[in-house]
Amino acid sequence: MECSDIGYATLACYHPGGEMQRRMIACLCLASVLTFSSGYPRNMYDAVIHQDVTLSWNTLSELDLKNDAVAIRSTEDADVIHLVKGRPEVFPPFDGRVQLLTDGFPSGLVALKMDNVSIQDSGVYMCLVDKPLYIHPGLCHLKVRAPWSAVRKTNKSMGGGMYSLFCETEGYPLAPVVWTGGRGQNLTDWAELTTSITSEQLISVVSRLNVSISSSSSYTCTVTDDRGVSQHATFDFPDKEKSRNHYLFLIAAVLLVGVVVMLLFRYDKLSHRDGTEAQPSSGSSRAPQNPEDHGRAL
Incomplete structure (x- = not known):
């Protein structure tokens, strides 16, 4: 006789002739007690x-x-x-x-x-x-699982202030990718998600978000697994007007430093030349002013 798949247990009982019915009842009772041992x-x-x-x-x-x-x-x-x-x-x-x-x-x-x-x-x-008597x-x-890798980010200018933002990562099992703006607004519905399977059966995801950049702004993509562990990347776009003024200030500062250096160099050169003209030649000797002085010296 075999008693199999009783609940979650598998019980095998082997008996010779006579008392099969009584042993069958015993098997069922034992299985009910030991079902799915923990x-x-x-x-x-x-x-x-x-x-x-x-x-x-x-x-x-x-x-x-x-x-x-x-x-x-x-x-x-x-x-x-x-x-x-x-x-x-x-x-x-x-x-x-x-x-x-x-x-x-x-x-x-x-x-x-x-x-x-x-x-x-x-x-x-x-x-x-x-075994003759065995409880499954x-x-x-x-x-x-495979923890999600650090997010790799890239962006591509499409002209006219439009940019495509890309976030790429791999892991397992599949986890959602959420996009947020600088003010915390959820932009995920406007993103496009592409998935593929790697040679190790990991899930590779590429999430793309198209945005229009007209002023200072930031965008963040975040992938979070079922344990709450997250990986993220942030795109920062500075204010164009402020950036242009910043560059103009840097150019002006560089030009000013160049002018100052040039003036200092010219001043140093002129000072060196005037000093050379005022110094007597090293080989000249002073001639006596009066013949009588010359004779007196003799």
Whole structure:
């Protein structure tokens, strides 16, 4: 006799002849008590792409590494790993990335270590044990996420004061992109969103907003995941009139500095020339003013 899929539990009972009806009732009573055992630490797992995660099941019965057969499968009927008489067999695409931890077998604990998880690993996993009396320990739900990358921003002038603003980022699962103006007004309805899938199954989003720039303004695009973690980028456009006056002031300041430097250089040059003309030559000697003085000196 087999009792299977009673609630969330799977109970297998094997009996010889005679007392089948009484044992059947016993199986149903046991299943009602142990339906969907929650003895394992968690059944919901939230992992980050490229990190490691360990899924755990508590079978509520002692496991023998050498005699019991254990299998981990996804609910999509994809085999992950089988352990038969202590020998593991791993199936693609999990080969080289998963390991069945057997340290907890004496207490009925089965653990699957998954390395370098990817978005494709997201799903629901079950643990099956080939024993005459076995309670299905429930399902492990694995959700692999990829945090959204820093937003890359670009803008393109379309002429006439019109600009196209672009925000680009990648992550998983899909998250909304919200545009706001400098005064906090929501501009998302005027934005255009384009999505694509990367080689790692991440979602790449490009959000475009067309704006008309006539005065000082700013625009911000923000992407927020389901945990409330945000990435954003801001476009700042200064006031054109103020910017023009600022540039004119800088040009005037540069010209003024140039004139001052030129005047100082010219003044220094003139001073140097006047000093040279006033100094007597080093090779000349003073001649006596009177012949008598010359004779007296002799």
